[in-house]
Amino acid sequence: MTDLFERPTVQGDQQPARSSRSAERARRAAKKRKARRRRRAAIVVLVSLLVVGGAGYVISQNVTSLFGFDNPLEAKDFEGPGTDPVDVVIEPGSTGRDMGAALVDAGVVASTAAFVEAFEANPSAGTIQPGTHTLLKGMSAEYAVARLVANDSRVETKITIPEGWTVERVLAQTSSVTGIPVEELQAAMADTAATGLPAEANGNYEGWLYPTTYVLEPDETTALGVIQRMVSQTVLELDGLGVPAADRQTVLTKASLIEREAKHDEDRPKMARVIENRLAVGERLGIDAAVAYGAGKSGEDLTRDDLADTSNPYNLRALTGLPPGPIASPGKASVEAVLNPEPGDWMFWVTVNLDTGETIFTETYAEHQVYEQQLKQWLEENAG
Template identity: 45%
Template sequence: MSDLFLGTVSQHEAGQPTPTRRSRSRQDGKARRNRQRRNRRRRSILVLIMAIGLVGGAGYVVTSIFSDFFGGLFGGSSENAEVSDYEGPGQGEATVTVASGDTGGAIGEKLVEAGVVATTSAFTKAYAANPLATQIQPGAYKLRLQMRASDAVDALLDSANRVSLKVTVTEGLSATQIYEKIASITTIPVADLQAAAADPGAIGLPAEANGQIEGWLFPATYNVDPGATAVSMLSAMVSKTVEVLNANGIPQDQWETVLIKASLVEREGKSYEDRTKIAQAIENRLGRGMRLEIDAVLAYGLGKSGTALSNADKEIDTPFNSYRNIGLPPWPIASPGEESIQAVLNPTAGPWIFWVTVNLETGETKFAETFDEHKVHVAELRKWEAENSK
């Protein structure tokens, strides 16, 4: 037995693990592998969370950018998805004007300002949802207050809600001033009015006007119906001028001359009595071959106000410099009213050559036959100006 044991080497002596140690080693390796798997899972979950966060952040940025983009496209703002809207059907009344080229957002802002809808975003949402919304026409609309946004879109699509506007053109305005007046009340842009005026045939401008619309836009109150255009608007005003000229028995070959003289009288005189005297004084000057020396004519040619003229302006060479040129200006300087036209047709007989307004508030005007007498009146004006300069 001892020889047997002496002839063999034990597993312990050979450095081999015993069955117990081998089992323990396997268990330790398994534990390590489990720990590694858990660590890998933790890292994977962490990476996944970070990826989700990055994607979510990118999504938020993209959403913000495109919501701002599409909000700007419709004219609205990037408010949150909760849209505040009235329940409707609304009450009371408001008039809102839709201008040519208005986006859904621009219309919405006007409706909010007028109290028709609750928010711009509510309207732009309803506008985008209605495939006919882009067919809303320029014009003035009578709507209810506190309407549901979708109902407001429907109401703007209903021509029955469009209302006529009134434009009052006062005497003595230039064509440019009249365009601005029309544009401020209607939806007709100034550029459209200028384009229409440049086409005499389209607006019925008589040949006697020589293509110049100045003086031919009669001052009156006009009803502007829904759908009115620059051409229809100016045509009505030119037609009214022709009507008044015919009603006063003026021969057609005298139309332009009468309008030129009447425009001067309109800008120079305040009362009808003064206008008839100014009309006579103009005839007296023309008859003597004198220069008219009317500030309003010079100012028109320079595009200035009559009160902004200087002595240096009198030296500028223009067809409207009545201090250098003899005779009438080439065309009217404003649109005269019927009183001024009648003053030209029926001037008060008298020897006057000069006139000057001595009180700019009341329009009191004094007339003179001699230059010395005129200088006295001018001194009276200068005194008034000095006393009222503050």
């Protein structure tokens, strides 16, 4: 029997239909395997990024159960206000993380992460002051931040030195505040290289212990540390005003005379001018505050003999020129007056009212005598 239709002839390298379908299935399978490998690689990278970047919270929270060790990302925290006191130093410029690390090292908080969380949750955390703070071991991070913000944990010593005080009074005040014996302070002052006293002071600290309020950290509250701080503050102030090193002692000496005489800031530049005018013509300065300093007395206790005593190198009633050095610690206003005397021809001043501090400046001795009489009258009316 004959076929009605002839089968087409297979040309050249053509494959049968069954073979073509098998090859296609193989290609599809290979493509799927390649896609699965790409997806697995992407998942591995994604998980790594999530854990490293901190976003893989669920994964990180289960690290302990999965692998059997402590999770470094977990914000461990203590409970309660703490137990034993411990000092911790917060360095200037510390971030919340820096503070947390210091507190962890001291045993105050359980983890840096917990402290950072509490730090960021407290709107006043940015006011935390550097310095040494006494905290408690085993505090919750919230308690620790609150204590630091309150600043009642800071360990510090405050010493206030008023303008016009002598070295003797400064040492007495320092001793009473810090508990350091005066003898220890004096012993520290013997080493001028260690305290930083400039050579132009000739070993004399008078005038070089700057009057201000000092806030001292525990490591500064030593005899040497306190004296170093006061001397360095004087140098810092003089440098800030542009005083050359060679002129420091002279400037401090003049300023100390003004400091002990002036009652009002507006009088200081005028006094500076009187000093310059009298020095220029070789006239004795006649400043009783210097006489009293050299005699070891108060100005009210000076006698005629004291005023005539030429053995007193500070007797500006009897000797010409400046005294050997400062007679007290001058403040900034007095130093600025020396650097910028007010223009004028004054040669004298006298305080005519000791209650108000009213001071009169004159050019001639005759005028000066008039106001001296006014002072005498005031003294008579206010005797006792």
